[in-house]
Amino acid sequence: xxxxxxxxxxxxxxxxxxxxxxxxxxxxxxxxxxxxxxxxxxxxxxxxxxxxxxxxxxxxxxxxxxxxxxxxxxxxxxxxxxxxxxxxxxxxxxxxxxxxxxxxxxxxxxxxxxxxxxxxxxxxxxxxxxxxxxxxxxxxxxxxxxxxxxxxxxxxxxxxxxxxxxxxxxxxxxxxxxxxxxxxxxxxxxxxxxxxxxxxxxxxxxxxxxxxxxxxxxxxxxxxx
Amino acid sequence: xxxxxxxxxxxxxxxxxxxxxxxxxxxxxxxxxxxxxxxxxxxxxxxxxxxxxxxxxxxxxxxxxxxxxxxxxxxxxxxxxxxxxxxxxxxxxxxxxxxxxxxxxxxxxxxxxxxxxxxxxxxxxxxxxxxxxxxxxxxxxxxxxxxxxxxxxxxxxxxxxxxxxxxxxxxxxxxxxxxxxxxxxxxxxxxxxxxxxxxxxxxxxxxxxxxxxxxxxxxxxxxxx
Numbered sequence: 001x002x003x004x005x006x007x008x009x010x011x012x013x014x015x016x017x018x019x020x021x022x023x024x025x026x027x028x029x030x031x032x033x034x035x036x037x038x039x040x041x042x043x044x045x046x047x048x049x050x051x052x053x054x055x056x057x058x059x060x061x062x063x064x065x066x067x068x069x070x071x072x073x074x075x076x077x078x079x080x081x082x083x084x085x086x087x088x089x090x091x092x093x094x095x096x097x098x099x100x101x102x103x104x105x106x107x108x109x110x111x112x113x114x115x116x117x118x119x120x121x122x123x124x125x126x127x128x129x130x131x132x133x134x135x136x137x138x139x140x141x142x143x144x145x146x147x148x149x150x151x152x153x154x155x156x157x158x159x160x161x162x163x164x165x166x167x168x169x170x171x172x173x174x175x176x177x178x179x180x181x182x183x184x185x186x187x188x189x190x191x192x193x194x195x196x197x198x199x200x201x202x203x204x205x206x207x208x209x210x211x212x213x214x215x216x217x218x219x220x221x222x223x224x225x
Numbered sequence: 226x227x228x229x230x231x232x233x234x235x236x237x238x239x240x241x242x243x244x245x246x247x248x249x250x251x252x253x254x255x256x257x258x259x260x261x262x263x264x265x266x267x268x269x270x271x272x273x274x275x276x277x278x279x280x281x282x283x284x285x286x287x288x289x290x291x292x293x294x295x296x297x298x299x300x301x302x303x304x305x306x307x308x309x310x311x312x313x314x315x316x317x318x319x320x321x322x323x324x325x326x327x328x329x330x331x332x333x334x335x336x337x338x339x340x341x342x343x344x345x346x347x348x349x350x351x352x353x354x355x356x357x358x359x360x361x362x363x364x365x366x367x368x369x370x371x372x373x374x375x376x377x378x379x380x381x382x383x384x385x386x387x388x389x390x391x392x393x394x395x396x397x398x399x400x401x402x403x404x405x406x407x408x409x410x411x412x413x414x415x416x417x418x419x420x421x422x423x424x425x426x427x428x429x430x431x432x433x434x435x436x437x438x439x440x441x442x443x444x445x446x447x448x449x450x
Binding site for chain 1: 285288289292293296298299302303306309310313314317320389392393396397400403404407410411414421
C-alpha cells in the first residue's frame with residue numbers, strides 16, 4: 001500500500017509541475033503580447049486560461065481519489081493538501097497572466113515608453129525564473145531552495161516600486177502617455193503579485209518540511225520603507 | 226461516527242465564517258484608513274494580518290485532524306477540501322486589505338479627489354456586502370445564493386472600469402494629482418480583485434453541490450468590452 005501511495009503522490013506532483021509549466025508559458029505569452037501589442041496572442045492567453053483552471057480541478061479530483069482510496073496516514077494528508085494549496089496559487093498566477101493579456105487587448109495609448117517596456121520584460125524574466133525554481137524546489141521538497149526564492153521576490157518588489165515611481169514621473173512630464181501608463185502600472189503590479197504567489201508556493205514547500213508556515217516575505221509590498 | 230464527523234465539519238465551517246468576518250473587518254478598516262488618511266489604523270490592519278494568516282493554518286490543522294481521525298467517506302473529503310480552498314481566498318483577501326493599508330501609509334499626494342474617494346467607499350461597501358452574502362451561502366451550502374454573487378461581482382468590475390477611466394481623465398487635467406491618483410488606482414484594483422476572490426468562494430459553494438466548477442464570472446476583468 002505504501003508503495004502505491006508514494007507512486008500516486010509522485011503522479012500528483014508531476015501534474016502539478018505540468019500545470020506550473022503551462023502557467024509559466026502563460027506569463028511569457030501575456031507579457032510578450034503586451035510588449036509587442038499582439039492582440040491575437042493576448043486572446044490566446046485568455047482562451048487558454050480555462051485549460052489551466054481545468055488542470056486545477058483535475059489535480060483536486062486526483063487528490064480526492066488518493067485520499068479516499070489509499071487511506072493515507074496523518075502526515076501524508078499534509079503532503080496532499082499542500083499540492084491543493086499550491087495549485088490555488090498557480091491558478092491565480094494564470095489569472096494574473098490573463099489580466100496582463102487583457103491590458104494588451106485594451107491598450108489604448110499610442111505613446112509607448114520603451115524604457116518601461118524593457119523594465120516589464122525584465123520583471124517577466126525574473127518571475128519566470130522564480131517560478132521555475134519554485135517548481136524545482138517543490139518536487140525536490142527542497143526547503144533551502146524555497147527560502148532563496150523569497151529573496152528573489154524582494155527583487156521583484158523593488159523593481160515594481162522603481163517602475164511605479166518612474167511611471168509617475170513620466171506621466172507628470174507628458175500628459176499624452178497617461179492612458180497607456182496606467183496599463184504599464186497595472187501590468188507591473190500583476191507581475192509583482194505573481195512574485196507574491198510564487199513566494200506563497202515556496203512557503204508551502206517549507207511548511208511541508210517543518211509543519212510551520214514561515215512568512216518568507218514579511219514585506220511583500222515594496223511601498224513600505 | 227457520522228454524527229461526530231458532521232459536528233466537526235460544522236465546527237470547521239464555524240471557524241471559516243469567523244475568519245471571513247475578520248477579513249471583512251480588515252477590508253473595512255483598510256479602506257477607512259485610506260480615505261481618512263489614518264496611518265495608525267492602516268498599521269493596525271497590517272499588524273492584524275498575521276492573525277488572519279494563522280487562522281488559515283489552524284483551519285488546515287483542524288481539517289487534517291478531521292481527515293485522519295474521522296475517516297470520512299469519499300464525498301466528505303470534498304467538503305473538507307473546499308473549506309481549505311476557500312480559506313486560501315479569504316487569506317488572499319486579507320492580503321489585499323494589507324495592500325490598501327500600505328497605500329494609506331505611503332500616500333504622498335497632498336491633492337485629494339473626494340469624488341474618487343466616494344467611489345472607493347462605495348466599492349468597499351459593495352464588496353463587504355458580497356463577502357457577507359458568500360459567507361452565508363457557504364454555511365447554508367446555498368448554490369442559488371452563490372450564483373447571485375457573481376452578478377454583484379460584475380457591478381464591482383464595472384465600478385472599477387469607471388473609476389479607472391475617471392482617474393485617467395483627472396490626471397490629464399491636473400498633473401498635481403498624478404502621484405496620489407496612482408494610489409487611487411491601486412486601491413480600486415485591490416477592491417476589484419477582492420470581488421474576484423469572493424466570486425471564487427461562490428464557485429466553491431457551487432462546486433460542493435455539483436462537483437463541477439462553474440466559472441461564474443467568465444469576465445472577471447472589466448477592461449474587456
